[in-house]
Amino acid sequence: MNNFVPTRQRVLDAALSAFGTDGYSATSLDALAAQLGVRKQTILYYFPSKQALFDSVIDAAAQDLVELFEQEASRGLTGIDQVEAIVRRIFRLAVNRPELLGLVREVTRPGSITAGRLSAHVGPTVDRARRFLEREMNAGRLRRSDPSMLLLSLYSTVVGVASELEVQRAMGIPPSRRATVVRRSELTRFLRAALAPTDASAAVQ
Amino acid sequence: MNNFVPTRQRVLDAALSAFGTDGYSATSLDALAAQLGVRKQTILYYFPSKQALFDSVIDAAAQDLVELFEQEASRGLTGIDQVEAIVRRIFRLAVNRPELLGLVREVTRPGSITAGRLSAHVGPTVDRARRFLEREMNAGRLRRSDPSMLLLSLYSTVVGVASELEVQRAMGIPPSRRATVVRRSELTRFLRAALAPTDASAAVQ
């Protein structure tokens, strides 16, 4: 088998990991290069500046996220089942690629100048999610509420429960694999309760 | 009137704001000093190192948070009303002192070495919150579930909806004062739905 990975890609991967774990400022090009067994100038050959590298990392991460989301949204599920499928996917992401969610956290820091770059990529996907929620509300499969606000609540809750390791620790929840499963199923119960339509709000159409 | 604020306190305030807004690494002592109209060595006179300053900032912030929370929890409210009072308080905090929640976000970054310091301070308050949830569940005023997990979900949702400005922007929610009120009331509806006890789960005692 051929394990060769082009340098540019290796830089991108390592940078995603570093930026997502330590943040932009705390990541130095020298440290990144050392970790790759390469000189800093090799990085600067592929990316003209640290900021340019960061931008490329965001682009790559956004692409991954969109792909992953679109894939999960293209299986024809409805109502809470669809929501639950997404939740599962995000938890898998939190376990397998925590640095990706870490990067999102870094980029969405209040006042971030790079937030726009990420949202430009995920915009259409966000729209799709909102339309999904609207449709399912109209069909009486989800409790009616403001779709944008609901989306925000869902985002905060799911990403938080999936990846707020230190908060979990502070609340006495161990970071074990077993606890992760419990966490996800508790979250699902929480969301089901929050999203389930009341009998009164039957299908409109 | 006497507006004099001791230098040490001014440093602490400015540092909280800077660390909470830009993060630890992106904050330099020189910049901080310049902002205060003082030399870096003045800061280092009161705090022996940048890390020591950060620690002190965390201590001060934790004290504020605990005080604020204990105060809001000491008014004898029960069930969802108590939860809603806390939500209101956190939203006020997000409007009036966003950098405080920003600092929490910074400190709770996965892998943070300072997270322990914060949680040491808020530990008792977290315990109190958990006991509250347990009690209210037993009294049939909240839907039964794992208290720790519920606390985590509540934390993520409330803090996220209150302070994830860039995510909100990406979802088409403007950062206006008016939108903040709408956001809080939508969040409250969301939480009420998630927390309200089912008729089946009546009071145990």
Place this chain on the structure above:
DNA sequence: AAAACTCTCTACCAAATGGTAGAGAGAAGG
């Protein structure tokens, strides 16, 4: 074989960073 291109390197650099040493000014206390 010469020229051009791709990629990684060595050699530097100016600026910024956290931190040390200690002077100086003013107030407080003997």
Place this chain on the structure above:
DNA sequence: CCTTCTCTCTACCATTTGGTAGAGAGTTTT
């Protein structure tokens, strides 16, 4: 009046940082 203490400053410093300039080696193209 002298000493001591509190506070802020100037003067430095070693290290790290992002970035420039360009050499050198290998490969591809002409």
